[in-house]
Amino acid sequence: xxxxxRRLFVLLVILFAIGLTVRTLAVPKGFGEFGHWRAGALAEExxxxxxxxxxxxCAQCHRAEFAAHELGPHVTVQCEDCHGxxxxxxxxxxxxxxxxxxxxxLKQANCLACHGQLLARPKLFPTxxxxxxxxxxxxxxxxxxxxxxxxxxxxxFLDHPVAxxxxxxxxxxxxxxxxxxxxxxxxxxxxxxxxFQCKDCHAAIVADFAQKAHASLDxxxxxxxxxxxxxxxxxxxxxxxxFCLMCHESHPFKTDAKIPLIVSLQGHxxxxxxxxxxMTKRCVDCHLQDAIHQTQGLSIVETPAEAAGAKGGxxxxx
Amino acid sequence: xxxEEKKGGTLSLPEPSEKKPGGSLARxxxxxxxxxxxxxxxxxxxxxxxxxxxxxxxxxxxxxxxxWWGFVxxxxxxxxxxxxxxxxxxxxxxxxxxxxxxxxxxTFLKDGRVLxxxxxxxxxxxxxxxxxxxxxxxxxxxxxxxxxxxxQSPCVQVCPVGASxxxxxxxxxxxxxxxxxxxxxxxxxxxxxxxxxPVTGTADKCTMCYHRISKGLKTACVEACPxxxxxxxxxxxxxxxxxxxxxTSRYGVLKPDLGxxxxxxYIGLDEEVV
Numbered sequence: 070x071x072x073x074x075r076r077l078f079v080l081l082v083i084l085f086a087i088g089l090t091v092r093t094l095a096v097p098k099g100f101g102e103f104g105h106w107r108a109g110a111l112a113e114e115x116x117x118x119x120x121x122x123x124x125x126x127c128a129q130c131h132r133a134e135f136a137a138h139e140l141g142p143h144v145t146v147q148c149e150d151c152h153g154x155x156x157x158x159x160x161x162x163x164x165x166x167x168x169x170x171x172x173x174x175l176k177q178a179n180c181l182a183c184h185g186q187l188l189a190r191p192k193l194f195p196t197x198x199x200x201x202x203x204x205x206x207x208x209x210x211x212x213x214x215x216x217x218x219x220x221x222x223x224x225x226f227l228d229h230p231v232a233x234x235x236x237x238x239x240x241x242x243x244x245x246x247x248x249x250x251x252x253x254x255x256x257x258x259x260x261x262x263x264x265f266q267c268k269d270c271h272a273a274i275v276a277d278f279a280q281k282a283h284a285s286l287d288x289x290x291x292x293x294x295x296x297x298x299x300x301x302x303x304x305x306x307x308x309x310x311x312f313c314l315m316c317h318e319s320h321p322f323k324t325d326a327k328i329p330l331i332v333s334l335q336g337h338x339x340x341x342x343x344x345x346x347x348m349t350k351r352c353v354d355c356h357l358q359d360a361i362h363q364t365q366g367l368s369i370v371e372t373p374a375e376a377a378g379a380k381g382g383x384x385x386x387x
Numbered sequence: 388x389x390x391e392e393k394k395g396g397t398l399s400l401p402e403p404s405e406k407k408p409g410g411s412l413a414r415x416x417x418x419x420x421x422x423x424x425x426x427x428x429x430x431x432x433x434x435x436x437x438x439x440x441x442x443x444x445x446x447x448x449x450x451x452x453x454x455w456w457g458f459v460x461x462x463x464x465x466x467x468x469x470x471x472x473x474x475x476x477x478x479x480x481x482x483x484x485x486x487x488x489x490x491x492x493x494t495f496l497k498d499g500r501v502l503x504x505x506x507x508x509x510x511x512x513x514x515x516x517x518x519x520x521x522x523x524x525x526x527x528x529x530x531x532x533x534x535x536x537x538x539q540s541p542c543v544q545v546c547p548v549g550a551s552x553x554x555x556x557x558x559x560x561x562x563x564x565x566x567x568x569x570x571x572x573x574x575x576x577x578x579x580x581x582x583x584x585p586v587t588g589t590a591d592k593c594t595m596c597y598h599r600i601s602k603g604l605k606t607a608c609v610e611a612c613p614x615x616x617x618x619x620x621x622x623x624x625x626x627x628x629x630x631x632x633x634x635t636s637r638y639g640v641l642k643p644d645l646g647x648x649x650x651x652x653y654i655g656l657d658e659e660v661v
Contacts, residue, residue, distance in 0.1 A: 097564070097565055100549065103442055106562060108442075110560065115446060115602075116598065117597075117598035119607075123605075123610060147470075149477070154477045183470075185514075187513055188494070188515070188516075189527040189529050190466050191465075
């Protein structure tokens with residue numbers, strides 16, 4: 070073999086060896102085993118430890134809060150949505166992690182992140198105009214925090230889980246769909262779905278309610294109605310005295326110009342000299358008849374057909 | 388015909404009839420053996436391929452090959468609270484000013500303008516727009532954004548070192564130990580879903596919380612969503628929540644004309660959303 074060919078051959082071998090070494094060093098182990106990527110990367114990604122724990126983990130220590138939370142409309146909101154990472158909280162409490170702020174939610178803005186009025190929010194989602202709301206319930210200080218009256222874990226103090234709320238036909242007026250107001254005077258066409266207003270079925274109660282102290286309110290102020298579809302919704306069950314106290318409890322930030330206030334339920338019962346067995350009484354046990362509405366005519370109409378009949382034949386016959 | 392004869396003559400190949408039984412390897416046998424050998428090799432190769440395609444089980448019970456993850460966002464339900472953004476930041480230690488998921492607000496005006504805003508990625512939710520009068524607005528809604536985990540992802544295609552890849556379960560992921568931080572993928576993503584993490588110096592993006600879903604947990608954003616706007620699930624499973632939603636709703640994907648085949652589906656999507 071001539072010298073030049075041998076040199077060329079040696080050079081090529083050296084270059085090949087260098088190339089092979091560089092490739093071996095640069096290409097990680099397992100690369101190309103399942104595609105153009107390093108096989109170990111996927112297991113490494115999966116091995117990270119989750120930080121958010123979910124409400125069931127929080128419930129292991131915070132039982133009372135969890136029980137209240139499961140009844141209320143915030144049941145779909147995770148603890149960590151307001152309180153931050155559970156794992157960081159536990160680490161901080163055990164002294165193995167940095168201190169974390171658990172109560173970043175103690176501001177009006179935090180409630181309004183969901184419940185503030187925005188044009189982009191879905192129409193069925195409950196939103197509030199704070200100014201208007203404070204004017205209605207007589208709150209003087211515009212910076213008053215929502216949880217002064219509402220318990221964030223169960224903001225409406227429901228007694229039964231939202232999921233067990235009573236199904237009810239839609240109680241919105243015809244104008245929900247028909248923007249032309251005159252439609253109300255026309256007979257419904259055959260086969261039209263039956264929609265309701267409260268007075269269509271509960272005429273006596275609505276008439277009586279109009280005479281009583283709460284007449285300026287809507288029925289849905291105390292019987293929270295959540296629309297679930299085009300035709301029906303649910304009535305959430307209240308009755309907890311704390312529900313009444315949301316408006317009637319006395320606070321330094323409130324004025325009693327519009328709403329009669331009491332200091333506390335316990336104090337009120339003491340003042341009346343109520344016996345100890347009455348200490349669990351509900352407001353409506355005494356005040357239903359005089360302040361809210363009569364109880365006659367509470368019978369619930371069973372089917373839409375009966376309801377249509379009860380309306381005096383003005384509705385459709387489904 | 389004559390040419391064939393001529394050819395045969397020149398090469399002086401032995402006639403098949405001249406073959407002696409029990410002699411050296413004949414042409415027919417040679418062909419037979421080579422075909423069998425080839426078939427054997429192909430089969431071996433196939434078996435090898437089949438074995439190689441199955442990713443080993445992760446964490447004892449998770450088989451990547453059995454899943455094909457997808458994401459569904461119900462735009463009709465999003466309330467723009469930003470809980471998903473906060474949860475994602477918390478779960479994945481996303482540095483300030485960067486987002487793996489964020490929420491945009493689209494505002495349509497009577498004069499035909501469409502305004503889009505996302506103050507700090509909606510980390511603290513939204514305030515009413517100060518520059519728009521409510522009576523000027525025709526419609527408005529929120530659009531949560533996250534990695535679309537495209538089937539044909541441009542970001543994976545441009546990675547010069549093979550650090551971006553599509554996992555066997557359909558997710559677009561980054562091998563952080565291998566990424567050189569060149570940023571090509573950040574520019575290649577048509578949806579703006581990638582960023583260069585200033586802490587690690589590598590590209591970073593939504594992993595669809597791979598460390599959670601591979602353990603059977605929900606992704607951080609799905610878990611945090613208080614109004615059921617976000618859903619993730621296995622597109623291979625005919626009974627999964629995402630399959631049910633896709634089977635019963637009208638949906639779209641972002642920028643379908645790019646041919647990226649996103650696996651993030653939007654229910655109630657508007658034409659103007661990009």
